[in-house]
Amino acid sequence: MGWRNFLELDADGATAPVATRPAGTVAGWNALALRTMGTAPPPRVLALLHTCMYNAWAAYDGDARQTTLGMAVRLPRAERDAASKAGAMSHAAHGVLAGLCPAAHAGIDAHMRRLGLDPDAAAGPFSPAGIGRTQAAAMLDGGCRDQPFALMPAEVRQPGAGELQANAAHWCRLARQISVRDGHDDDRDVLLFFVLANALADAALATGDGEACAAAAAEVLRRVTGGSRLDGAAPTDGAGAEPGRKIGARVFDKARRYWQGRL
Numbered sequence: 001m002g003w004r005n006f007l008e009l010d011a012d013g014a015t016a017p018v019a020t021r022p023a024g025t026v027a028g029w030n031a032l033a034l035r036t037m038g039t040a041p042p043p044r045v046l047a048l049l050h051t052c053m054y055n056a057w058a059a060y061d062g063d064a065r066q067t068t069l070g071m072a073v074r075l076p077r078a079e080r081d082a083a084s085k086a087g088a089m090s091h092a093a094h095g096v097l098a099g100l101c102p103a104a105h106a107g108i109d110a111h112m113r114r115l116g117l118d119p120d121a122a123a124g125p126f127s128p129a130g131i132g133r134t135q136a137a138a139m140l141d142g143g144c145r146d147q148p149f150a151l152m153p154a155e156v157r158q159p160g161a162g163e164l165q166a167n168a169a170h171w172c173r174l175a176r177q178i179s180v181r182d183g184h185d186d187d188r189d190v191l192l193f194f195v196l197a198n199a200l201a202d203a204a205l206a207t208g209d210g211e212a213c214a215a216a217a218a219e220v221l222r223r224v225t226g227g228s229r230l231d232g233a234a235p236t237d238g239a240g241a242e243p244g245r246k247i248g249a250r251v252f253d254k255a256r257r258y259w260q261g262r263l
Helices: 003-007 025-036 043-058 082-100 102-114 128-143 161-181 186-207 210-225 241-259
Strands: none
Touching (some): 025 043, 025 102, 025 186, 043 128, 043 161, 043 186, 043 241, 082 186, 161 186, 161 210
């Protein structure tokens, strides 16, 4: 099933106008992550954040499966309303960011309250808050262990990390522009940022090269948008371009298998 067809389906498998579904949840948390970490969070932090939001979202979808760092759960069809889905994603994002950036906890809590959510409310395991918190705990345990990399100086995390972080921030801003331009709802955005953040993280880890990260990001955005014009995405032809494009293609294909329930 193609990207466009898959994203035009609502939780019941029927088509629904994009304008009638919630929007802005995922992009809002992405913007908060950039502000919280000085506009340039490490690519791996973005991957943890957006993978966790995807895992929470997947609990409300009829086909998608959680990643290996998530907890497998699928809610009954009657409980897959859009508001609950958005709430679960927000609780997941809150848990990851608060866990990685404890000094910014107050600001992260404030963002939750602006969304009409109580970050400290008691919740059952299959409530939106319970699902989001469970996914966040699993992500932090499996993805971080004892490495608070979000709080380390850039030069300790990885040589050239400052450039890679600025690169990731640029592509996240471009993705948010695409989201607005194309009228994305939360369903479209959670998949867009899931695949983009993981492509950036994989390219940074595999190559440590800014050009490869840019090529990986450009490749996934081309696939997501069907090859439409990407403002600010200048083509690269240097040594890192081809490895980056291959990483982007691989990440996109794997992510698509997750959300189509084939992994």
